[in-house]
Structure formats: C-alpha cells, structure tokens
Amino acid sequence: MAKKRIVSTTINGDVTEFLCEPRQTLLEVLRDTLHLTGTKEGCGNGNCGSCTISMNGRPVTSCLVLAVEAEGADLRTIEGVARGSALDEVQQAFLEEAALQCGICTPGFIMQTEALLAENPDPTEEEVRFYLAGNLCRCTGYDKIVRAVLSAARKRRMTAEAAK
C-alpha cells in the first residue's frame, strides 16, 4: 500500500486537512473520511452527476477526482450551500416546485444548478436542459427540476435587482 498523504483544502469556507491514500477518490474522502455524506454516489464513474461538487468554482464529478488532486483547492459541497440555517434560492425552489422525489440526485442537481446560475443567471429552458444533461434523475422525468431551476434563476435575478 502506498504511503498516505496529507492534503490541505478549503471545504465550505473552512480550512480542512485530511489524510488519504493516493488511490482514494475525492468522493470517498468527502463521504467516508470527512463524513460529508450529502454528496452521493450513483455510479462511481462519472455517468450520473450525483457526486457533483464545486472545485475552484467549477462543477466536477467528485468520483472522478483523486483526493490528492484537491491539494490547495477550494471546495464547496451541498452542505455549504445554505447560508447558516437559511436555504438558498435553488434549495428553496426545489422544495417549492416539488423537484425531488427520492432525493438521491438532488444534491448533485443543486450543485450543478449553482454552477449554471453563476455562469448564466438567465438561462432558457433549453440551456437548463443542456447544462443539467450530465445529472441523471430516474424519479421525476425532469419536468419539475427544470421548472425549479428556472424559478430559482428568476428569484435570484430579482434579489440582485433589488440589491442594486
């Protein structure tokens, strides 16, 4: 077995160090070592998007990132989306639009949506569907997810307007 490495990262704003084997994925370390189990594993090979997190501002499937690659990275997971105990617009919209059934895909969808809205605050339905096509949901037929994303975008734009 290769020697363990120390990796220093920032996770959800907190400086976090962990010990890992070179073969461990970031997903495994988040879940098993750091107990951040909100990030889900649906496939382990990049096909389903359940394990999506933000790494240096970009969405990544954490099952395809080695934990050692996270050295120096700024990570954000589903646990870091709400502001304290207040849900953010995307989380709130998923609840209001009933965009989850079993909920296993939800953290991944929310993280991917956060990335979409950071890039494109006013997406069309087509753009939403294209951006979320790497996230699988087997329960909803996506209809309510797409509506939730559009509604969150709207709300966020209104909040931004009001703040001007």
Added chain:
Amino acid sequence: MPDNAQRSYKVIGTRPIRHDGVDKVTGRAKYGADVMLTGLLAGAVLRSPHAHARIRSIDTSAAEALPGVRAVATARDLPDQGSRMVELGEGSVNMRHLSANVLAHDKVLYKGHAVAAVAADNIHIAQEALKLIRVDYEPLPPVMTVTEAMRAGAPLLNDDVVTQPAGNAEALAESKPSNVAKHFLFEKGNLDEGFARAKHVVEREFHLATVHQGYIEPHNATALWHADGKVSVWMSTQGSFTARQQTAELLRIPVSDVKVTPMEIGGGFGGKISVYLPPVAAILSRKTGRPVKIVMDRAAVFEATGPTPGGVIRVKLGADESGKLVAADAWLAYEAGAYPGSPVGAGCMCIFACYDIPNARVEGFDVCVNKPRTNAYRAPGSTQAAFAVETVVDEICQRLKLDPLEFRLKNASSEGTRRVDGPVFSRVGLVETLQAIGNSEHYKSPPGGPNRGRGMASGFWFNVGLKSSVTATIGCDGKVALVEGSPDIGGTRTSIAMQFAETLGIPVEDVHPAVADTDSVGYTDVTGGSRVTFSTGIAAVEAARDLERQLVSRAAELWNVPADQVCYTNGVMTAPGHKATFKELVAELHETGEPLVGRGTSGKANQAGAFATHLVDVEVDPETGKVQILRYTAAQDVGTAIHPSYVEGQIQGGVGQGIGWALNEEYWYDDRGSMRNATFLDYRLPTCYDLPMIEPILVEVPDPSHPYGVRGVGEVPICPPPAAIAIAIAQAAGVRMTELPMAPHKVMAAILAKSRPGNGQPH
C-alpha cells in the same frame, strides 16, 4: 364516502412543502450508504464472470490471509433451506432459490451472480481480497432468450423447476424439470365464435428487450450481528418488514430477532423489495463481531439486480364492422431470469384490461434464462403487454378507418366489465381519461410538419391494498408525531400526514411524520403496488379517528357533560356551554390525564385499479431513425389527488421511464451471455436534454374503497408510453415497430426495409 362534487377539503388538494424536504436539499438526509457505525467494516462481493456454470470448488484461503481481511463468506455459511416455500408478503417464494440468488450454491446462473463475500478494514482491501479467491467453474452453455429456453432439449437452468399450471391451464402429464416455471391460461366467452364474427383481424408478434428500473442509488445494507444473537440491519428498501422476513428466513433465525431500519431510499420502482445484501452482511458480521456495510457498484446493480423481463408477445384482435372488439387472443412469454417469478401472470391479466371484449383467451409462460432474477418494475408486466395490444388496436383503427379515440371510447372497460382472468371492475375512470385527452389543448392542435406523428395509448394497473400500521401521539403543544412503516420514496410522508391532518382538522405542518424501524411500528407491507397513499393513508385516517374518539370522551369528562353532547369538527371541540380549539383542549388534557396516542391499521380495503391514456407527438429523423419526443400529455384517473404536485411527479416520472424503455434502454448481451453495457453511459437512461415538459392531466374519479377516494398513482403512468410512441412513429414514418427499444438503428432499418421495393411493411 367521497363526493367528487366540489369537496371542501382544507388540506387535501393543497401543495405543502414535504416534511423531509429540507434534509434532502441540504444533504442531511441519511440514505443507506451514509450509515456510519463504530468499528464498521467494508464488505465486497465476488461475482461470477460466467452466465451459466457449475461451481466445482471455491478456495478462499489466500483472501483470508490478506492483512486487513476480517472474514470471507460463501454459500456454505448460509443455512440449508430444503425445498420450502415461504409467504413473503407478495406471494410465496422458493427459499432455496432466494438463498442461491444471495450467494450461489452449486451453480451460477447469470454473469454477476454473487459467489463469495469479504469483510475488510476498508473497501480497497476487500476488493483486493476478492481477486485472491479462486473459483473453479465448469462453464455451461448460456440460454439467453425465452425462445431458446422453451425449445425442447434446451440446457436446463434449475433441475428443481417443473412447469406449474395456473388459471385454467392444465398440469402436464409428466412433470419433468423445465425452464418453463409457470403456464397461465385465462379464458372468457368463446374465442372461435368471436373470431368468426370479426370483420377485421390483426395479429402481430412483439419482441421486448430486458430493461432495468434504473434507480440512481445502488443497493446497500449494513448489518450487525449482536452478541445476544439479534441482528440489526440498516438498508435502503421498499419494505422493511419483508426485508426483515427474507433476512430471517435466509438465516433461519426468528423473524423478530431481526430489526430492519429503513434508511432514506434513492429510488426503487419495484427493484428494492427482494434482498441481496443483508444476509451476506449479517454472516460477515457474525464472523467478525463487527458491523459490516456492503454497497453495490453500478455494474453489480445492472448485472445482478433488477431487471424487468424481455420476452415475446403475440396478440390477435378481431373487430366487427361497427368497430366493436369481439375477440382477443394473446400469448406471452416473459423472462423470469435465473429463478422463477417473472410478472407474466400480471401481464396476462393486464393485456386486455382496457377493453370490454366478450371472447378472449390469454396464455402466459414464466421462463428461466441466464439473466439476473427479474423483479418488479412499476406496473410489472403491464407495460410490455400495453405495447403489444395498443399497437394492434391502432392497426385495427387504421384498417377500419376509425378514429383511435372513438374506437377506444366504444370499447373501453368501465364499471361492471369483467377482466379475462375473472374479476369485475368497480368504479374506474378509463373513459374519463379518454375524454380528458379528447378535450385537451394538445389533442386539438395537430403535430404539423414533415416526419411528425401522433400516438395515443391507454394502460391499466391493478393497484393493491395490503397492510399498513400507523401510530400518532399528540404532544403537549398540539403537534402530532406520526409514525408509519412505509418507506417514503417520493413524498408519501406528506401525503399520509395530509390525510391525517384533514381528518383531525389540524394544519399539516403540525404533523411530524416519521418512518420507523420494524421494532417501532406495526406490520406494514412494501412501498409498492401504488398502495402507500391508499393503504397507509387509511391507517392514518383510522389513527386520527381513534384520537378524535379519545378527545371527545376526554372532553366530556373534563367538562362533565355526556359524551354524545360533545362535538368535534374542523379542529374545534364544542359542547353546550363549552368550546375549545384542538390546541387548547390538548394543553388542558395534557395537564389532567393520560397521554393521547392513536392507532390505525388497514388491510381489508382493496383498490379498484388505475387507468391512464397518453398522447404523444414525435418527430422521426429520416436520415438516422432517431425519435424526438415533441410533446407529451398524460391523463390519468388519480382518484383524489392528495398532494397534486407529487401526483404529477409520479406521472411525469413514469412517463420519463416509459420513454426510456421505448426508445433506448436495453441489456446488450454478447454470445457468452455477458452484459456489455452495464454502465449508465452505455445503458443510457433519458437525460433532461432528451425529454420535453410532460403535461399531466389529473382526472379525479374517487375510488369508493378509500375514505377520501384515493387511487394509487405511481405505476400506471409507465404503461402507455412505449405503445403511444410506437403508434406515433407509425404515423410519422410509416413503419410499424414491433420491437423494443425503438432505438435509431432499429427505426432506420424499418424505414430502409419499407423503401426497398416489394418489401412493404404490413398495413
């Protein structure tokens, strides 16, 4: 009794935020794979590389010697089951087969069949150890299709399976081992006379691929064998009580010695009822004295769990001059997979259920093949049947030049129609779904444009009742802790809490629903058969009524008035000279007496059945054969929609799965019986880029057997899509698809065949 005419419900029909929602959008909800326990070991399962082979020997010594390995298990660690059958909630199961499916005994019957398991300090060591296990296999020829398996002299999968007759089928004279586990026959009227009266007869044969339920969360289980012999299991399951019973029977320990805690479940669709991992984790825990967690990888989920059967269906329909169906004949052979138990019986009962046909006959065969043991998948057996029958119905309409909607209205089943297998429908809403489609905006606007077509299809599913238990405790602040035994896969905590709140006249936010382990709530059957909102709903209504009775008698005591002068309505208790709201009363009662605990059970009520009619517009690319769904409308009789958003969600989700089944999902096998697309990328569920918005139309024909008229909604929406899409393709491209999935290469082949001279498709 339900009264559809403008009911004045306060809670039912509203759209509250689900109680478990916040935990699910913040990542706090605990699913099976999230279980962490002190001393937890990681388990991994060795799986067969062969589709069919005899196991000569297994040598685990090298694996056991690997540092960090704590235990290795094989079928030798499972107790002998003899040949006993056990009733497991959804029918009786041959325990030897169930046991051999969990860990192969002397034969492996599909690629991915579990052979041995390891518990180690971490998953990487466990996986390394699997590579050190030596299994000596004697490969046997795989049998991959029902046609091959039914052929005389086909290699035999199970030497203890003989063909069992069911319905009107007769037992075979000599009972020798066979791949055909069951033979169904249902008859009604006189078939020959019926066809003699028919003016138009259409007969077609359909071929169906094996598909998977495709839940995103892999199977998982964590087990701890306590020093006193009791076993605790944490897992994702659709039925904690059936998981408990299966686990106990497989380990041959008393049922009540097993406690199953149902964790949050990431989808099931019928595939998370049968157990795979809990007995294996339990054995490893017994050997190590530590808890063991096993989580399947995606390839194992595809190769060893799930699938719903492929097979062959032949349908022959006859209609008279006026467009009335007069005779129907069907022949269905479904893959059981490795061990008996395909839903072909249900397929036989569903195939003609949408139509009132005087003369009919259905024959079905449950056929073992070298694929994973098939499992329920959303209206199990009905989607395949609907694909076949609805396609033939459309061809009959084309022959008769009859409008498909009119034809269906003329022949639709309704209250009093007798199904071919015997039962007579009570109040059902097929006609209403047809009318709803006829009145829809979609129906009135033609698809337009070249290469476009429209298809309509109906579907049926039984819906079941079965047993549920609920307890409800009123707290001193007037909020209620509602404990139920139904794992919540899609918002049923809320649909149950809403019925409770409606009955007791309190806000749904004041009800806190929780799904409890098998020691903490009364027996409850699986979350399946579209039964939870119906049956657990009845139990919740009963619990509320129980509490209401207690509140009335306690108020009478408190106010010193006769109980019959106390009246409780809309959350307010009144008696001559007295009045108190629910909360005021509860606060007072809390000070003055015993706790208020209500209980409710259900088990007698059965559902009337669910119908749906769908309308779809497609565009077929004539260059590639790719089918794009342009517009989709789904009308369904939902009884009473308790939480309309989640009812819509069930319909949209079912349609999404049906579209995947129609257009691209299938198990690809090579000639060695090995699945070649056991990843999400290659199996390819629909993504959100593949689908349009899906418009649900909720038709409310209350089911008389439920106090609020609830009808299960979860399953029937998957039935019509493949048929509706096939019909739309026929209109768009002029080719009749008789094979699922209707993937681009198959549609293209049909288009090319049609354009070849003298090679026209049947019309």
